[in-house]
Amino acid sequence: MKSTKFSELSQEQVDRKWWEIGDFFRRNSLWMLMYCTGCCAIELPPAMTSAYDMERLGMGPMATPRQADILLVSGYLSLKTLRRLIYTYEQMSEPKYVVGLGSCTINGGIYHDSHAVINQLDQYVPVDVYVAGCMPNTEAVMNGFVDLMDAIKHKTANGWKKYRDNYDWYRQNQIASLGEVEVHDEFHE
Amino acid sequence: MMLSMLYGVGIAFFGFVLHTSVAGINRKISGRLQKRYGPKWYQEFLDIFKLLSKRATSHGWIFDFGVIMALGGIIATAMFIPVTNNFLAFPDFDNFFIFAYLIAVGMLGMAMSASGSGNPLASIGVMRALTTMLAYDIPYMVVIVTIIKLTGTSSISGLALYQQAAGNNWFIVALPLGAIVAVLALMAGLGKKPFETYIAPAEIASGPLVEYGGKQLGMLFIMMEITHFIEVSLFVNLFLGGAENIFIFLVKYFAVYTALSLISNVYARFKIDQVVLFFYKWPLLIAIVQGFIAIYLGWVI
Amino acid sequence: MASIELLLIIALASGFLAYLLGRVNRVYGAIVTIVSSMFVFSSLAYFGFTDSLDTTVSILPYVTFQVTYLGMFFAVMITFIYAMVSFFNPMFIKDYKYPGAYSMLYILSMAGVIGVFFTDNFMVMFFFFEFIVWTSMFLIPLGHSRKAAVSYYAFSAVGSFALLFAIFMMREAAGSFGINAGLAAISGTNAIVVFILLIVSAFAKLGAFPLHTWLPIAHGNAPHPFSPVLSGALVKLGAFVAVMALIKITPNSYVIVALDLPLAQYLVAIFAGLSIVFGTLMAIRQDDAKKLLAYSSMSHGGYILLAFSLGSSIGLSGGFYHIVTHALATGAAFLAIAAVGRQTGTTKMSELGGVIQKMPVTYVVYLIAIISMAGIPPMGGFISKWLIFQAVIDKGLILLAAAVFFGSIGSFLYVFRPLAALFLGQEKPQFKGILKEAPVIMLIPMIVLSGMNLVTGIFPNIFLQFINKVIVELGMAPVVLGTYTIQGTNGILDPLQITIAFGIGVVIAFIIFILLKKSKQVGLMDTYTAGNFIYSEELMHYSVDFYAPIERLYEKHTTHVQDMYKSLENKVKEFGNVVKYFFFTNKPEITVFWILIIIGALLWGDLL
Structure with a gap:
């Protein structure tokens, strides 16, 4: 049979095809876990309700990290919350994305010189999309989500892979900031 | 035998597709109610397939086994559903009690898997789901007993045919009090708003579903869509006279489900003991009164 | 053909055998319960379902037998439970104070079951009925509590x-x-x-x-x-x-x-x-x-x-x-x-x-x-x-x-x-x-x-x-x-x-x-805790007051029946005290006096 031109797809090509199909579903159904630490969180209610209606993009809030795709960090992170953020991030199922809202996640924002607040979120968990501004207005937030969808489409939202590959580096940064915990119980962490 | 089994699997698949679409459309409708644009009508499909494509976390074999048992039990239950008079897999064997109890296999599987995740919130959610079930199922069953006693058959398609026969009203008209109870019980069964204590995302982090992500959650979503399909089509067959053809079925199905979601959109959530007290106060009383006047006095419209 | 009488006697005899062997080594006695109950069950089931149970009586006094489907249904089912549960006996026998007695009573209560269900005589049935009650009454206190046996016996x-x-x-x-x-x-x-x-x-x-x-x-x-024998059988x-x-x-x-x-x-x-x-x-x-x-x-x-x-x-x-x-x-x-x-x-x-x-x-x-x-x-x-x-x-x-x-x-x-x-x-x-x-x-x-x-x-x-x-x-x-x-x-x-x-x-x-x-795969401690770190299993496991919301609705009304029996018990005790006060004082002549009066009253019409 010479007329059939189909060449055997290699396993990687098959995987990539499946991955692209998966990406279609993933970018059209993004569920968020909102980690509302800072003031930027106030921009989310208008984004969700009738003014901007995030649900038309297939997005919605979710209750637990296991179910969520996006970890939405809205604002500054103190050292105590950072520890919990990392724990939460590691509980999410892959592929997972991180969106940082506001300048606090980029460079510390107005808290840049505080002893209790970290400046660059990127050092501890990989961030896929930043939304700049102090605070960013709702259009910017929505735009950030659309950017994330584009990034997923073009396979550039690879933060979770980066975290897996460079885990030691992230771990080192985390320990450098947070310090080792000697006693593991409910009160010391 | 094997052929009707395949037929049954087809019905389960039909139910999944149908309910997922109807639920998606209803999300759009509630979006419009809240002056939003709302998601795409096929959003539920996207959600489910996305979940299936993710890499999940598992808490051990019972966690996975429970999910398989849940989906398997619900598929088995859906296989017995008569969609229309002719679109059914097992003509004489669609006994009501099969639905009432086979559906429990799925529920048990899900409950087991949720508790197997080791999260206390999941166990609390299961506890609430079972408690809610204890509340709403008794009045509902009493109404069903009345219907079976009146007609002398417990076959769902038989009951539908009975209502279609000349001179008989649909049971929603014939037994108006019972129909009120059935609607309330159906709302609780579907987890609609005043009674959705066991999901309660802001309170117990979506209850039984708290530890699921990825394929397990996707399979549970499929299971829930089919469960809702079973419950709504039972209502259509028991109280709305079933359907002569597929078109009538779709209309009735859509009407019932949409009406219920519209009602649920304007309600807040009950506490769990309020649910129990509510169902044992009014619906149970109404159901028993309906039973008495229908069976012993023969007052059927 | 298999004689019911023979089965009954074998069961009774193996009970005493279990006691004797249990005195030698407690596990032997328990093994006798397995063998004996399996034998009784299988012979009852086999000969019962082939309609070849023999009802003739030659040794036991007063006892007569009949085979009914009703009796056979119960007997086969109950002996099946006995037979299944007996496999547990060797593993538990070391906990009991009187292991030999346990093995014996276990088999004897099963023998009673044969008697109850295959007899055609009410007195024989009642005798074996009581036989079961008494044997099981002595089995129950081998567990945790003596009071349980009293309660069981009273009812x-x-x-x-x-x-x-x-x-x-x-x-x-x-x-x-x-x-x-x-x-x-x-x-x-x-x-x-x-x-x-x-x-x-x-x-x-x-x-x-x-x-x-x-x-x-x-x-x-x-x-x-x-417990499974009590509840199941x-x-x-x-x-x-x-x-x-x-x-x-x-x-x-x-x-x-x-x-x-x-x-x-x-x-x-x-x-x-x-x-x-x-x-x-x-x-x-x-x-x-x-x-x-x-x-x-x-x-x-x-x-x-x-x-x-x-x-x-x-x-x-x-x-x-x-x-x-x-x-x-x-x-x-x-x-x-x-x-x-x-x-x-x-x-x-x-x-x-x-x-x-x-x-x-x-x-x-x-x-x-x-x-x-x-x-x-x-x-x-x-x-x-x-x-x-x-x-x-x-x-x-x-x-x-x-x-x-x-x-x-x-x-x-x-x-x-x-x-x-x-x-x-x-x-x-x-x-x-x-x-x-x-x-x-x-x-x-x-x-x-x-x-x-x-x-x-x-x-x-x-x-x-x-x-x-x-x-x-x-x-x-x-x-x-x-x-x-x-x-x-x-x-x-x-x-x-x-x-x-x-x-x-x-x-x-x-x-x-x-x-x-x-x-x-993740462990059971790695669950969603809203970001909190919890390391102790007790805090993560939901097992106390499982159905608290529904229990709350009726928890005040759970003891009415117990209270009723409690007050009945008090009444009986009071009555007992009254009797003791009148009849059994520390002066024996009063007791003798009352006994004479009662005997006199009982015999009034007949002899006196």
């Missing part, structure tokens, strides 16, 4: 005396102690009295409301391997008495036309319904798994009584089948809990958790048992409950239907509680590393019982055909059975079809599951 005594009075009344009417003659001869007002007495006896044995308080005390405190003696009262005697009572049911039967049904509801409510709030199962036995006893009181052949069939399925299910569940109790030393759910990690087989056995107990297909409990529903609906009993469904849905609640609190969840640190799966000899009976639970659910007609013979013997029409189908009054059931459908569903779900990406 059994009520049942026994009621039975004895009924027997005497029938003796008056018939002129002999023959069972059939006595039941046939009774009529008029006497029939009503006998009916009430027999029903009281049945309620006391079956632990139905309001004579239920001994159930949780006795079942909860009995030795672990004896011995309380079913009450069902036997109930059949005699409800089916064989027809007291002239007012017939409720709307229900097509005699008033007497309806009242029994109402009490049965109350047993179902109260048993369910009490089971929901227990912390001890064994007490939970004990209350569930009360609820299921209610189902059996209800089914018998409806007087239709489908109800009878449902009742008899429920006896089988409940015995199998509760036996398996109690054995699973007993295995956990042996390995961990406790059966309290608040102290356990995560047992499944180390005892998966026990878990599966318990799972199958509770699926049957909750009446979910494809297990046996579904079939029997379906038959009972058919009977209830056929009569149009709305209130009883509500009770029946309450018990049915409520059973989901209480059977799930041990599953979640005891088996699932995090493994408690105090059991880490020391907990092991139960030994093989304990797994054998559990697996056999699970298999039986499945068989009763998939091929119920094997059993229902025999039950049909029992029903025909009782003078009713048999239930219509197809090859695989059961014809009810308002529908037809094909258990095999349901099972195949369930199998196909599971296969589809499994294919979906296996095709998708493999999951990442």
Whole structure:
């Protein structure tokens, strides 16, 4: 049979095809876990309700990290919350994305010189999309989500892979900031 | 035998597709109610397939086994559903009690898997789901007993045919009090708003579903869509006279489900003991009164 | 041919053999219980089903035998439970103070079962009835508490005396102690009295409301391997008495036309319904798994009584089948809990958790048992409950239907509680590393019982055909059975079809599951805690006050019946004190004086 031109797809090509199909579903159904630490969180209610209606993009809030795709960090992170953020991030199922809202996640924002607040979120968990501004207005937030969808489409939202590959580096940064915990119980962490 | 089994699997698949679409459309409708644009009508499909494509976390074999048992039990239950008079897999064997109890296999599987995740919130959610079930199922069953006693058959398609026969009203008209109870019980069964204590995302982090992500959650979503399909089509067959053809079925199905979601959109959530007290106060009383006047006095419209 | 007498004698003799061997080595005595009960069960079943049981009596005085399908049904089922449970004895025998006595009493109580069900004489039946009560009474205190035995005996005594009075009344009417003659001869007002007495006896044995308080005390405190015998086998003696009262005697009572049911039967049904509801409510709030199962036995006893009181052949069939399925299910569940109790030393759910990690087989056995107990297909409990529903609906009993469904849905609640609190969840640190799966000899009976639970659910007609013979013997029409189908009054059931459908569903779900990406395995402590770090298992395991919201609604009303018996007990004590005050003072001459007066009064008309 010479007329059939189909060449055997290699396993990687098959995987990539499946991955692209998966990406279609993933970018059209993004569920968020909102980690509302800072003031930027106030921009989310208008984004969700009738003014901007995030649900038309297939997005919605979710209750637990296991179910969520996006970890939405809205604002500054103190050292105590950072520890919990990392724990939460590691509980999410892959592929997972991180969106940082506001300048606090980029460079510390107005808290840049505080002893209790970290400046660059990127050092501890990989961030896929930043939304700049102090605070960013709702259009910017929505735009950030659309950017994330584009990034997923073009396979550039690879933060979770980066975290897996460079885990030691992230771990080192985390320990450098947070310090080792000697006693593991409910009160010391 | 094997052929009707395949037929049954087809019905389960039909139910999944149908309910997922109807639920998606209803999300759009509630979006419009809240002056939003709302998601795409096929959003539920996207959600489910996305979940299936993710890499999940598992808490051990019972966690996975429970999910398989849940989906398997619900598929088995859906296989017995008569969609229309002719679109059914097992003509004489669609006994009501099969639905009432086979559906429990799925529920048990899900409950087991949720508790197997080791999260206390999941166990609390299961506890609430079972408690809610204890509340709403008794009045509902009493109404069903009345219907079976009146007609002398417990076959769902038989009951539908009975209502279609000349001179008989649909049971929603014939037994108006019972129909009120059935609607309330159906709302609780579907987890609609005043009674959705066991999901309660802001309170117990979506209850039984708290530890699921990825394929397990996707399979549970499929299971829930089919469960809702079973419950709504039972209502259509028991109280709305079933359907002569597929078109009538779709209309009735859509009407019932949409009406219920519209009602649920304007309600807040009950506490769990309020649910129990509510169902044992009014619906149970109404159901028993309906039973008495229908069976012993023969007052059927 | 096998002589029943011979079997009885072998059983009695092996009891004493067990005692002697138990004195030498306690395990030998326990092994004798296995051999003996397996022998009795298999010979009863084999010769019984081939209709070759011999009733001639040559050695035992006064004893006469007859073989009825009814008696054989009960005897085979109960000895089966004895035989299965006996495999647990060698593993538990070291805990008892009197191991030899335990083995002996275990076998003797089984020998009593043969006597009760194969005799045609009321006095012999009563003798063996008491024989069972006394032997089991001495078995119960070998567990935790002596008080349990007192409570068990007090309620059994009520049942026994009621039975004895009924027997005497029938003796008056018939002129002999023959069972059939006595039941046939009774009529008029006497029939009503006998009916009430027999029903009281049945309620006391079956632990139905309001004579239920001994159930949780006795079942909860009995030795672990004896609880399944009590719950699965011995309380079913009450069902036997109930059949005699409800089916064989027809007291002239007012017939409720709307229900097509005699008033007497309806009242029994109402009490049965109350047993179902109260048993369910009490089971929901227990912390001890064994007490939970004990209350569930009360609820299921209610189902059996209800089914018998409806007087239709489908109800009878449902009742008899429920006896089988409940015995199998509760036996398996109690054995699973007993295995956990042996390995961990406790059966309290608040102290356990995560047992499944180390005892998966026990878990599966318990799972199958509770699926049957909750009446979910494809297990046996579904079939029997379906038959009972058919009977209830056929009569149009709305209130009883509500009770029946309450018990049915409520059973989901209480059977799930041990599953979640005891088996699932995090493994408690105090059991880490020391907990092991139960030994093989304990797994054998559990697996056999699970298999039986499945068989009763998939091929119920094997059993229902025999039950049909029992029903025909009782003078009713048999239930219509197809090859695989059961014809009810308002529908037809094909258990095999349901099972195949369930199998196909599971296969589809499994294919979906296996095709998708493999999951990442994480531990049970790595769960969503809203970002908090929790390291202690106790904090993560939800097992205390499981159903708190629903318990809150009725927790103030849970002790009324106990209070009633408590005050009754006080009254009896007071009366005893009065008697003591008058008769047994420290002056013996007063006692002698009163005794003379009483003897004089008793003999007044006859001699003096």
